Structure formats: C-alpha cells, structure tokens
Amino acid sequence: MGIGFYLQFGFAQHALEAAFLVAVSCGLIGPFVITRTMSFAVHGTSELAFTGAVGGLLVADNPLAGALVGALVVAGLIGLLGQRAAERDSTIGVILAAGLGLGVFLLGYYHGYASEALNILFGNIFGISSGQILLLGVIAVVVAVVLTVIRRPLLFASVDPDVARASGVPTGVLGIVFLFILAITVTEAAQIVGTLLVLSLAITPAAAAQRFSANPFVVTVLSVVMAVLAADGGLLLSFQFPTVKPSVLIVAISFAFYVVARLAGPAVAARRRNRIAVPDLAELHRG
C-alpha cells in the first residue's frame, strides 16, 4: 500500500491539491514576512486562527470560516495597535496570550469531537472536501493577485520605508493590506499543517531561499518551489509511511531545505562578496 495505492482516492488527490495551493501562497508571502521581520505576526495570527476556529465550530459548525474571521480580526488589531515595529512585538504577544485564553475558554463549551478542534492545531489534510478546495483555490488566487499588484511598493516600503514614503508609497496602508494577506494565507495553511506548524511553510522556505540569492525575484521563486516540494513531498511520503502525520513530514522536508541552505548559503554569500573585491578604495583615497 504505497503512494500509487492512495492516489486512486479522492481524499488523497484533494490533499495534494490543497497542499499545493497553500504552499504557493505561503511561498509568496514568506520573503516579505522575513524582510518585514514579521515572523512573530505569522505565529500570532496562526495560533489565534485556533481561537477563531473554535468560535466558528461553536457558532456555525464551520471552523475554516471562524479561523478566517479570527485571523482577520487579529491582523486588524496588530495593524491598529502595533504600527511601530518596536511596539508590534509586544502587542502581538499580548493579543496572542489573550486570544489563546479565549480559545481555551470557548473550547470548554464545545461538545463535539475534540479532534475537530485539535485538527486545527496540528492540521488535517485528509478531511478536505471539494468545496474547501474551491475556497482554498480562491484564497490562493486572491493572495497571488494582490501580492503581484503591490509587489514593488511593498518591497520598497519593507526595505526603505522613509524613501518609499517620500516617493509616494502609502506605506501605512500597504502594511495593513499585507497583514490581511498574511492572515488569510496563514489560516489557509493552518488547514494543512495546523496552526502550530504554519511557520514551516510561511517562513522556513523563504529563509532558506534567501541564503541562495539576493535577487528578490529569484528568492520568491525558490521560496515557492521549496514550499511546494515540502508540502506535496511531505504528503506523498506520508502515503508511504502512514504511521507518521503528513504535517510532521512536511515540517521535516522544509527544515531539511533550511539546514542545507544554512550549510551551503554562507559559502554562496562569501563567493558573492569576494567577486566584488574591494572596488574603489584606491579611488576613494585619491579624493
């Protein structure tokens, strides 16, 4: 009963499609998350997707819708209260703690299967319906389109906010838009790897990618490719080793990419810098 056997089934095909859609979105936002030093925001919004999901289960028996609403509310709060970078970190910590407390409180009122709620934490890729695939697809397209439209100003604002503002880039609005995109992506990813392991798709591939290149376009492509390889690769591996949860294998692959990048990356950077040599010191000293 290997990969070929499972692939005959609809649930396995759905899982592969879902993993692909989620990985593409995660791979796209990853480089921006790192450039804007927002890893903690990813962690915060994803964990609070748990609270939202429990709320969704209680109110409408729909954890995904609840998680989406929850993540958007959290993104709005972070954007509103944590405009300055120094403030943002502590703001996220405060919101995260309060929100998780609320989630645990709400869980006490939920009398369905506890596994429904636990699935949110660790992911349940095999329970995905065609309707959910459609929703994940719509989300992936929205994320890709919005990121394509705001790509250059967002990069400018992330790297060099003062000059970007002076050039007419609405840096504040872009920051909020990006937070919402991040919240949507993270919620989507939580379906696959669970809220606790979202970082393995939203951060790790991008962190590995930027060890191989400084070209923002190349970094984005590498980040998407590695995220897809980790997500679908982990899933396929789990067909071969059914005792291990797919999210664990996804994390393992993505972490392996990072370890390789860490080992190979510094050499790449050093070569890059050495090629430059010390270009114009002589000229500088003539001045």
Place this chain on the structure above:
Amino acid sequence: MTAPLVELEGAAVRLGSRTLWSELDLSVAEGEFLAVLGPNGTGKTTLLKVLLGLVPLAAGTVRVNGAPPRLGNHELGYVPQQQAFDRSLPIRGRDLVRFGIDGHRWGLPRRTRAIKERVDEALDAVGASAYADAPVGLLSGGEQQRLRIAQALLGDPKVLLCDEPLLALDLASQRAVTRLIDERRRQSGTPVVFVTHEVNPVLPYVDRILYLVRGKWAIGTPAEILTSERLSDLYGIEVDVVRVRDRYLVVSAEDELPTEPGGHAHHGHAH
C-alpha cells in the same frame, strides 16, 4: 535669473504644541548648495519633510518648482542617512537603485532593456557597478550611500534633498559622496538642500547656510553665518567660532552648550 526651485515664505512648522521654527523665508535657486545646520531637534529634517509633502506647514507658504509640495513628487531626489541593512536582506544594490524608477509603481515590473540600461548607467556614474549585484546588507556605508545617490539621480530630480547622508561614514567616503552630489549640481544645475550637523566636510561646496537653533534661524554665506557674533545671538549664550585652516570649530565659553553646534561639540567642547 530663473525662478527659485524651493521657496518658503513666512513658513512655520508645529509638532504638537511645539513650534519648531516660524517666519522662515527661504529661496533656493538653480545650482545652489544650501547647508542646513543646527542642533538636534530643531527641525532640520522636518524642513525636508515639508518639501517632500510629508509634513504640512502651520503657517506661510511653500513652493517646490513653483507648486505646493505633494507626496510622490518625482522632481525631488531624496538621499537619507545611511542605515544598517540586515546582512541577509534579499535585495541587491541594483534593486535598491531601481526603486528610483519604479519602486512606487503597482503591478509587475517591466523587464525592458531600456530600464536595465538606465540602472546600469546610474550605477556606473557613482562608481557602484562592481558591487551592483551584491546584497546591500554586505556593503559598507560608503558603498550604500553611492547606491542611494544613484537611486535619487535616476529620477532626474529638479532638486536634491539630502538628510545627513554622511553620518557614520569614514572620511574618504564622506568626500566621495559629497563630491558625487556636487558633481550633479555642477553638471545639471540641480540645487542641493543638505541637512547636516557637521559643516566642515561640505564647506568647500556650500553657497549658503541656513542655521536653525530652537525656533530661531539665520541664513547667509558661511562667512556671514559662522561668526562668534551671529552664533552667540542664535544660541543666546556666548559662543566662539574659531577658524582653523579650512575648518570651523564652534566653542562655547560655558561648560555646557544647550545644544550641539556646527562642529562636533558633544560636550560643549569642539574638537
């Protein structure tokens, strides 16, 4: 003579309840190098922000190339102070420079030969071609500032605004960066508004100085402004200006200068 490219009349700026400066009259003509001096917190940078359209005036009028300031005015080139980029930041020198053409534009970047050539020319003009493909986080402060100048000049600006661009640079880089800015001014007549707390590195190029001290200001040539009399009047305490060869030193007789003067007098003593 052509119309002034920067013009302020009776201008005042308030931050909260505090008036930074008021009744400021200033005009900068083509080809002029204006140094804006004064202690920290007197509104030197705010003056640039007014011109960039980031801060509104509380009173008076301001015109940039004949029109009120507006955000995203690409007639202005802006060179900020050097900042520490993270070493792993996935941005190359040429990416930073290219922001000067289309960093503010929505949608996918166009990959045309013309744009690449313009970026290459700008890199070449500031002597940054050799490290154009290196990550900015691995470049020295002086190399980064050359990229910033290339970025600012890409838009073919009518006015160059520089905010402490020499801060944290070694002496050789200070000279190189200042010379690039001056070159642009002489070749294209682009006036320069240069905010600095240290006048000596730019002194050879400066036409006029705007000196701001706690709401008061004075404007004139270096020889007019950098005198014991003028600065004592501005600071409201006795200040001596000493000229040593081609450097000006500002020294206070009192133990503690209320603010930091033109020279590097952190503790009330020039050095």
